[in-house]
Amino acid sequence: MSVREAVERLLGVPVTGVRRSGGAVCLVTAEGRGVLVAKQGSGPGATAAEAAGLRWLGEHGDVPVPRVHAHDDEWIVMEYVPPTYPETAAAEAFGRDLARLHLRGAPAYGSPPPGGPADAWMGLAPMRNEECPDWATFYGSHRVLPYVRMCVDQGLYDAGQAQVFERLCARLPELGGPAEPPSRLHGDAWSGNVHWGQGAVWLIDPAAHGGHRETDLAMLRLFGTPLLEHILGAYEEAAKDLDAPLADGWRDRVELHQLFPLLMHAAVFGAGYARQALRAAEAALAR
Numbered sequence: 001m002s003v004r005e006a007v008e009r010l011l012g013v014p015v016t017g018v019r020r021s022g023g024a025v026c027l028v029t030a031e032g033r034g035v036l037v038a039k040q041g042s043g044p045g046a047t048a049a050e051a052a053g054l055r056w057l058g059e060h061g062d063v064p065v066p067r068v069h070a071h072d073d074e075w076i077v078m079e080y081v082p083p084t085y086p087e088t089a090a091a092e093a094f095g096r097d098l099a100r101l102h103l104r105g106a107p108a109y110g111s112p113p114p115g116g117p118a119d120a121w122m123g124l125a126p127m128r129n130e131e132c133p134d135w136a137t138f139y140g141s142h143r144v145l146p147y148v149r150m151c152v153d154q155g156l157y158d159a160g161q162a163q164v165f166e167r168l169c170a171r172l173p174e175l176g177g178p179a180e181p182p183s184r185l186h187g188d189a190w191s192g193n194v195h196w197g198q199g200a201v202w203l204i205d206p207a208a209h210g211g212h213r214e215t216d217l218a219m220l221r222l223f224g225t226p227l228l229e230h231i232l233g234a235y236e237e238a239a240k241d242l243d244a245p246l247a248d249g250w251r252d253r254v255e256l257h258q259l260f261p262l263l264m265h266a267a268v269f270g271a272g273y274a275r276q277a278l279r280a281a282e283a284a285l286a287r
Contacts, residue, residue: 001074003018003026003028003038003040003075004018004028006038006072006074006075007028007030007036007038007075007077008030010069010070010071010072010075010077011030011033011069011070011077013030013031013032013033014030014031015028015029015030015031016029016030016031017029021037024039024040024041024042025037025038025039025040026038026039027080028077033069034080035080036069036077036078036079036080037066037077037078037079037080038075038076038077038078039075039076039077039078040074040075041073041074041075041076041121042121042123042124043121043126044073044119045117045119045120045121046120046121047071047072047073047074047075047076048071048073048115048116048117049112049113049116049117049120049121049207049208050071050076050205050206051068051071051076051116052112052113052114052115052116052117052208053113053116053120053186053187053206053207053208054066054067054068054078054206054208055068055113055114055115056113056114056116056184056208057101057113057184057186057203057206057208059104060100060101060104062097062098062100062101062104063094063097063098063101063201063202063203064081064198064200064201064202064203065202065203065204065206066078066079066080066081066202066204067079081195081197081198081202082197082198083195083196083197084196084197084198084199085196086196086226086227087196087199087227088227088230090196090199090200090201091201091226091227091230091231091234092230092231092233092234093200093201093234094194094200094201094231094234095230095231095232095233095234095235095236095237095238096234096235096237096238097201098216098231098235099234099235099238099239099242099244100238100242101184101186102183102184102185102213102216103183103184103239103242103244104183104184105181105182105183105184105210106182106183106184106185106209106210106211107131107182107210108131108132108133108182108210109131109132109133109134109135109137109138109139109182109210109211109212110129110130110131110132110138110142110209110210110211111129111131111182111209111210112129112208112209113208113209116129116208117129118130120207120209121207122187122188122207122261122264123188123207123264123268124268125147125264125267125268127142127187127207127209127264128142128146129142129209130142131210134173134179135172135176135179135182135211135212136169136172136173136176138211139169139172139176139211139212139260140169140172143259143260144165144168144169144259144260144263145165145166145169147260147263147264147266147267148162148165148166148263149162150267151263151266151267151274151277154267154270156266156267156270156271156274157274157278161278164278164281164282164285165259165281167285168256168259168281168284168285171285175253175256175284175285175287176212176253176256177214177247177248177249177250177253178247180212180213180244180247182210182211182212183210183211183212183213183216184208184210185208185209185210185211185212185213185215185216186203186206186207186208186216187206187207187208187209187211187215187216188205188206188207188219188261189203189216189219189220189225190219190220190222190223190225190261191220191223191224191225191226192205192223193205193206194220194225194226196226212257213246214246214250214253214254214257215257215260217232217235217250217254217257218253218254218255218256218257218258219257219258219261220232221254221258222258222261222262252287253284253287255280255281255283255284256280256284258280259277259280259281259284262276262277262280263277
């Protein structure tokens with residue numbers, strides 16, 4: 001089914017224009033609705049997970065997210081927010097708002113958004129959301145080791161290299177810092193999903209779940225989010241004001257929290273990311 005046919009079926013109105021925006025994303029003009037984003041899911045459950053994630057993240061209006069107009073098993077149709085340039089005021093507001101969003105919390109580490117599937121996606125990679133009693137269990141079992149096994153199966157790691165990650169997972173309770181309640185995470189907060197528009201920062205394309213807030217902050221750093229220090233400085237200040245300061249040493253744990261996206265990228269895109277993930281694991285173990 002074409003994107004035009006899919007959107008017309010979902011919205012029940014004619015589509016008068018379609019323009020591909022990149023990858024599986026199109027901008028469509030729908031009669032009476034204006035310009036919208038139509039996106040094809042990566043696999044089973046992807047559109048349901050994205051819709052549930054956007055609803056959950058936008059529940060309290062802390063950080064703006066696109067409104068979902070409709071979705072089915074293959075397509076999701078959302079609000080279109082025209083892009084603008086990064087601005088310091090918007091970056092600082094985003095940092096404060098992200099701190100509030102994280103503190104909305106989640107039922108457990110690994111919990112999916114309400115109504116979302118346990119088997120979700122992060123980009124092109126499958127991602128399992130399964131409730132766990134603590135962060136170390138969740139992160140090791142569902143965010144590190146499954147992707148290490150995928151990399152081993154592809155010949156990207158040998159047995160000795162895989163053991164580096166196994167040793168790290170055994171030490172996660174020690175390496176992860178003080179225990180804290182699960183946060184409401186975007187889950188894929190790289191710079192491409194931090195969308196500057198209408199004088200604010202919007203979060204798009206979530207891989208939402210209950211997790212450790214340092215993971216979102218590490219992901220912001222991984223691929224160079226604009227005005228990052230303004231975002232992080234405002235986040236730290238807001239977290240203190242909300243009586244939930246970041247734990248001492250959180251900047252030293254960045255590599256630990258970047259392991260999941262690096263391993264996921266390695267499993268999908270190959271050896272360069274595999275080397276980067278191994279270096280991050282070794283650095284985390286050495287701290």
